[in-house]
Amino acid sequence: ETGVTQSPTHLIKTRGQQVTLRCSSQSGHNTVSWYQQALGQGPQFIFQYYREEENGRGNFPPRFSGLQFPNYSSELNVNALELDDSALYLCASSSGGEQYFGPGTRLTVT
């Protein structure tokens, strides 16, 4: 196990709703990255937080937003959910080296 935890494990939401996903990073890691893995695809980079500041963003619209807290845990917020947002959301923590992934949150939008 990597020491990276995510909650909840599974989530079902309706189109138009908002969702918050949570990630606790491995001890000592100051960087958290979020990825979206659609069915049959590789993970796609959403954004990254370093010491509570966003310092990199992939090709995702502004309705995907995040936070990082002083203990380096993180949230991913998605507003105005669309059907295509259904995916496995992975967070990864790192501290200058390789990224360690959590088990993911499976989001289903109906």
Added chain:
Amino acid sequence: AQSVAQPEDQVNVAEGNPLTVKCTYSVSGNPYLFWYVQYPNRGLQFLLKYITGDNLVKGSYGFEAEFNKSQTSFHLKKPSALVSDSALYFCAVRAPVSGNTPLVFGKGTRLSVIA
């Protein structure tokens, strides 16, 4: 921009036989290359990485990968496959800059090891 291609959606191999999962990449400069494995309903598990040095990299669970700069490839290999190796394998590349740059993943290759 960097990219990764995994040309095979599925690889089937008999238990005990050698396996190869292919990966090619595109990046400016010297790449940082990674292999991850994903079991059903699990996150990604790190297998191995290439940053610099020997072209043959050894990783977890008996896996290794060979970096070939001229062919821009980083194929994953194992001399003798196990049924428990059946999973989804992802190759990834990071830009060769300092700091925490994001990973760019391939689409994945499903490995099926048949007893």
